[in-house]
Amino acid sequence: GENxxxxxxxxxxxxGDSAVIKCxxxxxxxxYFPWYKQxxxxxPQLIIDIRSNVGEKKDQRIAVTLNKTAKHFSLHxxxxxxxxxxxYFCAASRVYGNKLVFGAxxxxxxxx
Amino acid sequence: xxxxxxxPTHLIKxxxxxxxxxxxxxxxxxxxxxxxQALGQxxxxxxxxxxxxxxxxxxxxxxxxxxxxxxxxxxxxxxALELDDSALYLCASSLVEGAREQYFGPGTRLTVT
Numbered sequence: 252g253e254n255x256x257x258x259x260x261x262x263x264x265x266x267g268d269s270a271v272i273k274c275x276x277x278x279x280x281x282x283y284f285p286w287y288k289q290x291x292x293x294x295p296q297l298i299i300d301i302r303s304n305v306g307e308k309k310d311q312r313i314a315v316t317l318n319k320t321a322k323h324f325s326l327h328x329x330x331x332x333x334x335x336x337x338x339y340f341c342a343a344s345r346v347y348g349n350k351l352v353f354g355a356x357x358x359x360x361x362x363x
Numbered sequence: 364x365x366x367x368x369x370x371p372t373h374l375i376k377x378x379x380x381x382x383x384x385x386x387x388x389x390x391x392x393x394x395x396x397x398x399x400q401a402l403g404q405x406x407x408x409x410x411x412x413x414x415x416x417x418x419x420x421x422x423x424x425x426x427x428x429x430x431x432x433x434x435x436x437x438x439x440x441x442x443a444l445e446l447d448d449s450a451l452y453l454c455a456s457s458l459v460e461g462a463r464e465q466y467f468g469p470g471t472r473l474t475v476t
Contacts, residue, residue: 255405257405285464285465287467292469293469293470294367294453294467294468294469294470295406295453295467296467297464297465297466297467300464340405340406342405346419347463348394348457348458348459348463348464348465349396349411349418349419350396350408350411350419350421351396351398351406351408351465352408353405353406353407354405355404355405356403356404356405
C-alpha cells in the first residue's frame with residue numbers, strides 16, 4: 252500500500268545552521284511531493300512542493316530535492332531561525348490535487 | 364483573498380453521538396478534502412469532494428460521510444462516535460485544474476469521551 256516514511260522524528264539545530272529532513276515513499280506512481288509546516292494550534296501550511304518532472308526546487312532558504320529512482324525526497328532549510336521551529340510533514344500523491352499520504356512528521360527545534 | 368475556515372474550533376462529544384464539522388473553502392477554490400490528524404501523527408485522508416460529489420476516499424468506514432454545497436463549502440459528518448475518533452479534523456481546499464496545491468484550515472479539535 253501507500254506509505255511515506257519520514258526521518259528524523261526530532262531535530263535540534265543551532266540558529267544559523269542547516270536542517271535536513273528526509274522522506275521515502277513506497278508508491279512508485281507518486282508524482283507530487285509537498286512539504287507542510289505545522290505550528291502549535293494551527294493547520295499545516297504549504298511551504299514548498301515539487302513534481303516528478305523536476306529534480307530540485309528552491310525558494311529562498313528552503314529547497315527540496317527528489318530522487319525518483321530511489322523514491323526519496325528531502326527538505327533542506329539553510330540559515331535556520333527560531334521561527335522555523337515547528338513540525339514539518341512531507342507528503343506524496345499519485346494524483347496531483349487529490350489524496351495526500353503524509354509522513355509522521357519531524358519536530359524541528361532551532362536553538363538561539 | 365479569504366483563507367480556509369473551519370467551525371467549530373473545539374468540540375466535545377460522547378461515544379455513540381453524531382457530529383457535523385464545517386469548512387469554507389478558500390476564495391476561488393472548488394475542491395475540498397478532509398483529513399484526520401491523531402495526536403503526534405500526520406494527517407490521514409478521509410475523502411475529497413468536487414462538484415458536490417465524492418472524488419476519492421481513504422480507508423475510513425461509511426459512518427464518515429460528507430457533503431459539498433454549491434458555494435463549495437463542505438461538511439464532514441461522523442455517526443456513532445468512537446473514542447478513537449478523537450483527533451484534529453482538517454479541511455483543505457484546492458482547484459481541480461491548473462495549480463492544485465491543497466491549503467489547509469486551522470482544524471476542528473474533536474474529543475470523544
